[in-house]
Amino acid sequence: MKITVEKIRAMKGRERISMLTAYDYSTAKVMDQAGIDIVLIGDSLGMVVLGFDTTQKVTMQDMIRHTGAVARGIKNSHIVADMPYKSYDNEKDALKNAKLLLEAGADSVKTEKKPEIAGFLVKNGINVMGHIGLTPQTITNFKVQGKDYETAKKIKEEAIALEKAGCYSLILECIPMRLAKDITKAVKIPTIGIGAGPYCDGQVLVINDMLGLFTDFKPKFVKRYAELSSIMKKAVEDYNKDIKERKFPDDEHSFH
């Protein structure tokens, strides 16, 4: 059964929400079959798939293409598409671009901060997931956010503003677990953490990180469930060797 925003809201306090990023059809299909609640086409696409050093270089065209690919692999999971940098600077652009992502197959969109834009989208019938704490599109200091009283207070206020704006859930990225616990208690919508400790209503990771496929760096909060990069390297080395030694293609893999 398709996971709707109503179901996600109702999961708060009842069932933990599982979420992962995906960028392509095959990976999305595995996630759907594995029962992941929410699949996010994150703008982390820019770094782990396209090889940029920032998410800021991701365009609407990139997001539309990859949202379509993911959506074609999914039957049940809720599909969230990230609104890329500069695609929601004003109400008109935000609405136009959010509609394009929904047309590509997303069930809802995610914006970083900007409660006034999130509120405008919600008023226009778009389901919005908020994102606070470390927000890669605008931040320059890639460290844990909200470690002192003033910044923690500001992040909590942002959470409340996004809830008031009508967001159906909130990503809390890279904040101390005590602050995440406090925000999770303070809002009625589910919080989904990444580097925010165990007290959120759900958890998200970047698939390339948790599978050990992206190895340029590993944030402390990433738990690796596989080491795919080494497995792939070994397979590619074996293939290379077979070619050089004329072991492949053999009779079994040839047409008669």
Ligand code: KIV
């Ligand atoms: O782009 C992304 O992958 C994200 C997650 C880290 C939440 O926004």
